[in-house]
Amino acid sequence: MEQQDPDRSRRRNSLLAAIEVFRDIDPGMTLNNLVVFLYAAENQGLNVSELAAVTNLYKATASRCARALVAPGAPGALPPYLGLIEVRRGGPAKNSKTLTLTRAGLELCEILDRHIGDPVLIDPVSGTSAPQRVQASIASSKSHSAESSDTLGASVCG
Numbered sequence: 001m002e003q004q005d006p007d008r009s010r011r012r013n014s015l016l017a018a019i020e021v022f023r024d025i026d027p028g029m030t031l032n033n034l035v036v037f038l039y040a041a042e043n044q045g046l047n048v049s050e051l052a053a054v055t056n057l058y059k060a061t062a063s064r065c066a067r068a069l070v071a072p073g074a075p076g077a078l079p080p081y082l083g084l085i086e087v088r089r090g091g092p093a094k095n096s097k098t099l100t101l102t103r104a105g106l107e108l109c110e111i112l113d114r115h116i117g118d119p120v121l122i123d124p125v126s127g128t129s130a131p132q133r134v135q136a137s138i139a140s141s142k143s144h145s146a147e148s149s150d151t152l153g154a155s156v157c158g
Helices: 006-010 014-025 031-042 048-055 059-068 103-117 130-157
Strands: 085-089 097-101
Touching: 014 031, 014 103, 031 048, 031 059, 031 097, 031 103, 048 059, 048 097, 059 085, 097 103
Parallel strands: none
Antiparallel strands: 085 097
């Protein structure tokens, strides 16, 4: 069996690195948990109905995902009890609940921002970087275009 280069298998683009941060917190984190956290982070004070609307999830699903992101012992908390957000009473309706980040949630945002701020692009082709491939493709197109116009010019003028 062929062995992979350990550096090659460990290489991560920024998006994958951010997802791995979530998996390090809890390997069972779902995509819905991740999406709910990111929307809650970008929209502090969002209520569950608004969260459902922006995430395109059913209100019950948005609520369950949010409650999985709160700390153990919090009212309505569900496993895996990640402690990343707080669900607080308050808002336009009597039973409204708003979402805010905990200190752990804020720290997670800082980690994610570092990954985003120092991007590593998705580059499935080994050996050359994406910009090098684009430049080579442009050069090839120009070369092919020049050859075609020379041939076309010769046939029309000749």
